Amino acid sequence: MRGPTADLPIRFENVTVSAGAVTILDHITLTLASGPPTIVVGPNGSGKTTLLRAAMGLVKPSAGRITWGERENVPRACRAIVFQRPVMLRRSARGNIRYVLRSSGIVGAEQKTRIGEVLALVGLEHIAGRPARRLSGGEQQRLALARALARDPAVLFLDEPTASLDPAATKVIEDVVHTVSKGGIKVVMSTHDIAEARRLAGDIIMLHHGRLIETGAAMSFFNTPKTDEAKKFLAGELLI
Amino acid sequence: MPSDVSALQLVLTGDPALVAIVRLSLAVSLSAVFVAALFGLPFGALIALTRFPGRQGVIVVLNALMGLPPVVVGLAVFLALSRSGPLGSWGLLFTPQAMVIAQAVLVTPIIAALTRQTIEDLWSEYREELTAMNINATGRIATLIWDARFSLVTALLAGFGRAAAEVGAIIIVGGNIDGFTRTMTTAIALETSKGDIPLAVGLGMVLIAIVIAVNALVWTVRRAGERLAG
Amino acid sequence: MLSRRHLIAIAASLVFGVSAHAQEKSIVVASTTSTEDSGLFRHILPLFKAKTGIDVKVVAQGTGQALDTGRRGDADVVFVHAKPAEEKFLAEGFGVKRYPVMYNDFVLVGPKSDPAGVDGSKDIVAALKAIKDKQAPFISRGDRSGTHLAELNLWKLAGIDIEKDKGPWYKSIGQGMGAALNTASASNAYVLSDRGTWLSFKNRGDLAISVQGDKRLFNQYGVMLVNPEKHPQVKKELGQAFIDWLISPEGQKAIADYKIGGEQLFYPNANDPSA
Helix, strand or coil, rough: CCCCCCCCEEEEEEEEECCCCCCEEEEEEEEEECHHHEEECCCCCCCCCHHHHHHHHCCCCCCEEEEECCCCCCCCEEEEEEECCCCCCCEEHHHHHHHHHHCCCCCCCHHHHHHHHHHHHHCCCCHHCCHHCCCHHHHHHHHHHHHHHHHCCCEEEECCCCCCCHHHHHHHHHHHHHHHCCCEEEEECCCHHHHHHHHHCCCCEEEEEEEEEEEEEEHHHHHHHCCHHHHHHHHHHHHC | CCCCCCCCHHHHCCHHHHHHHHHHHHHHHHHHHHHHHHHHHHHCCCCCCCCCCCCHHHHHHHHHHHCCCCCHHHHHHHHHHHHCCCCCHHCCCCCCHHHHHHHHHHHHHHHHHHHHHHHHHHHHHHEEEHHHHCCCCCHHHHHHHHCCCCHHHHHHHHHHHHHHCHHHHHHHHCCCCCCCCHHHHHHHHHHHHCCHHHHHHHHHHHHHHHHHHHHHHHHHHHHHHHHHHH | CCCCCHHHHHHHHHCCCHHHHHCCCEEEEEEHHHHHHHHHHHHHHHHHHHHHHHHEEEEEHHHHHHHHHHHHCCEEEEEEECCCHHHHHHHHHCCEEEEEEEEEEEEEEEEEECCCCCCCCCCHHHHHHHHHCCCCCEEECCCHHHHHHHHHHHHHCCHHHHHHHHCCCCCCCCCCHHHHHHHHHHHHHHEEEEEHHHCCCCCCEEEEEEEEECCCEEEEEEEEEEECCCCCCCCCHHHHHHHHHHHHHHHHHHHHHHECCCCCCCCCCCCCCCC
């Protein structure tokens, strides 16, 4: 999965995604390269979710193209995503992880070890046997994260993972993101929380109405935003 | 069966003729559900997971077939299995096997339609995650069927309830032969028409007990499902 | 633990396990509900099986349906009580030969209150005339059975075109003898029944025998082998063995020995060539 990964960099070349008459992503050109986390920000409806899904390979562009490591149509084996509202399989917490591992052919002792590792990473080892659907919102988000990490992906996408969580649960998620990023996984995460973006970002991508407004290193985005929209957004004035 | 003995006495003392009738009823209906599941489960799952022109029409027809009148099914199977009919050479008319076939025809749409609904609902829930996890087609079907197992068992029990309670189909294709194709429902019909009401009532009591047991089982399965898998 | 293969084998054998039954010595006899309901078969069939080892499976239907079953080849032997219909069956080539076996009789059953004033009569034709004149409630089987055909014949003998002359007092229910008796009992009506079913009927309500003993109420039974030339799979040796036994002294005695409440129901007359 990891090592010199064939999936990076992920390049968007003039990508447009439309659904019927509605344009969701409007001529986006950007690059996601290995390194510190890339945080995608923007008001609601700006296209953050679709951007992540397209980079994951779940959404085909209506125009333009997306390449992974300079190739098109690369299978998703080394990428994983945590959806905004993750769906738990009707099994225990442990069972959800086991499911993902078994589908990649990881069984036996190796499987058992790995399950223990990722559950410990997100702090869920103590409820490994509980039915996943009866976990709290925060616990389910952590389990979804553990599930995504189980196969040691090269790129991890997270769609507003802390949007509905309390500060304590948010901290757990952010700590895990920090840890795995340091461990070499490329994290691409969307958030509407500017403070969270500040805490986690290496790079920032800002979207508004499906258009790319600004990208750049976190420091320069936060301290010296170049566009009006970015300035307004950072001032908390760009709500939709 | 001696009809001057009280029906309750027969039920409580386990009169051998009564036991034979109950056993035949259960054997026929259970076999019918088994066969219906063999066809209905995969078919329902297939409709749930594939897209093709006319799909909505198929779903409407499938749901409508759940309400097939048993006598109509009985007549159709009778015409097919009669010696003068297309499948006459099988020699199955007036046998328990014919009753199994008729009930299987009756129950398959129920199982298929309920399976389709269950699998389709679960698929719409699981679709994104399973796609993101790169699960292949076989894997998806297996996962959906396993994760939906409690609802699917409920569908099977619904099919069994329908089969165990019907009389129209099996009386036509089975011929209600004494000691051979006489089940609880056909015996009740017969004893009522002979005016032996107490005996008919006794059989009815057993049948209702079975129906209640099946419903209790459905409830238990649902509860177990919620408890174990959430 | 049953493997999947085992389960499929069990299912297959349950559905298609014809072999088990086809090999056994058995025949299918299409007969009438009134004969079955009288309990005659429960009495004589075990005797036949003990002697020959042949299992007789009786499918009890209305006479019309029983003859149809024979026409379709779904039975080996037909044993009904409607001579004209039986002779038509033979003429059409579906039967080999008709053997008279026995007769029983019909009785007119009615409410004890006797609205038509026919109680105790020995004249069925006069009784039916009275019922029509008084418009007393009457239940007809209406199912092309031997009993139904006999009833229609009696109306004709009474000079009544029942199809034209019937009114709301005449109810045709299209069902068997038991159902007709149930309906008559529930609505205090007259009904023509075979004696056997009446004797075994438990739900009598206010009904009792009003008219009996008229020779025109006698009901003749005949048995026929379904023609193997029309339906090659008919079990002709086993079927003929059953017919031979029915008309043999042993079979005839078994028929005569069948009693309900001490009363004989069926009178064997296989040796009566005009029957």
